[in-house]
Amino acid sequence: MQWWCSAVGVPWSWTWRPYPGVWLFVLALVLAWVWLVQRSQTTRPARRWPFFAAGVLLLWIALDWPVGALGAGYLASLHMVQFILIGMAAPPLLLLGLPFDAAPSPTPGVVRRMGRLLTHPLITLVLFNVIVIATHMPRLTDRLMPSQAGSFLIDVLWLGAGLLYWWPLLSPERRSWFRAPVQIAYLFASMVFMTAPGAMITFSDLPLYATYELAPPIAGVSALEDQRLAGIFMRLGASIVVILAISIVFLRWNRREVRDMEVEQREAAAKSGPPR
């Protein structure tokens, strides 16, 4: 029995297979959340649970059978669906569902400074994109995917990179200069960076990943068609998530501006005295 999905090279079967490592991983996330909620002083966690539950559910779908097993060793397109779910869609939901006030405050000093540095938007943007590009390099993918530990490492790197990427946008620790226009630029930049691996995967004339080229075939899809689908999923999936996030940031920005304008108008009206 395997504890984590990896490329095993045996013909695909629709017979269910258990992956206890995935269950333990998901359980650990839920227990960590419960612990944080219990420590929380506010009533907000109760309202945040749907976000966290949705994030955990997406992770579970991406990591467990069948998506996890198919993505790990059979179809590059589902490997990309896994990336979108683990690295792009689940992290913002997990962060939205976290009761931040209950998180243990970092020790003052070096650790705090390191944390502050690591979550600097410029660093998170670079780290996220470096991890995304590195984990889609054919040589690295082909080396890691056949082993459970390697496949686990890729999944954890995606989740970690995703949490880091969304942290500056969703954590309560806001930097004064990281306002809406900069946030939009931050989100847009990631979409631009992801164009490179997406284009490489979509427009390659040959299958790039030995893992998927030599995998037992499924459903009559050729290795190159599957890879092109993966490239499209990467561009499309990432774009949908990022454009959604940009829309939310923009609408909030607009709402704030309108509110400020109304306040100014009210103040101006109050100064000029009652209407005659």
Add this chain to the structure above:
Amino acid sequence: MNPKVGFHPSLARCARSIVLCCAIALVPACREPPGVPGANDWRGTLLTEPLDKVAFTLMDTNGQPWDFGRETDGRLTFLFFGFTNCPDVCPVHMANLGAALGRLPFATRNEVRVVFVTTDPARDSPAVIRAWLDRFDRDFIGLHGDSAEVARIQNALRMATAVRGPAAADGSYTVGHAAQVLAFTADNRAHVVYPFGTRQEDWLHDIPRLLAAGW
């Protein structure tokens, strides 16, 4: 007085470096006679002792006898033994070979023959073989013969003979067989074999070399 014609010291160093680089670059070319690549130039496995072509005649997918020796004489021919119900090795090999050939110029493709011999004659009728091969390339040749004859051919080619596995509850079974593709060149001998794991880029690398190898 004739001034002595010389080189600027920097230019002289530069020229020496260029000459040295050219010399180093030429060294590998001197190792092998042109047209016969060395062991490291192949993505497949170079055989220390090439295999001679075996004479056999089996039925093709049109139900006609197909003389392997005569039909492939002097042509680059890839020979593979497998079965159409194979869940992994056979479809991957055929798909990669077909996709690679599809990327080569027509003239190059036209010089290559791919011959598939079934190791499961009980289930692989000529029609089944044709339908299966057409998924990869309509020009692939499918051959059908009795198990004893196929075993004789495999033995003569120093390959492990195919073994039918035990039947499952639903009656299905698998066939254990050699996973390599033999590449017979113009001299009617196989100098290179391609094990499972050969990728499309490997075929694209080796096919033009096999055609130009001078064997």
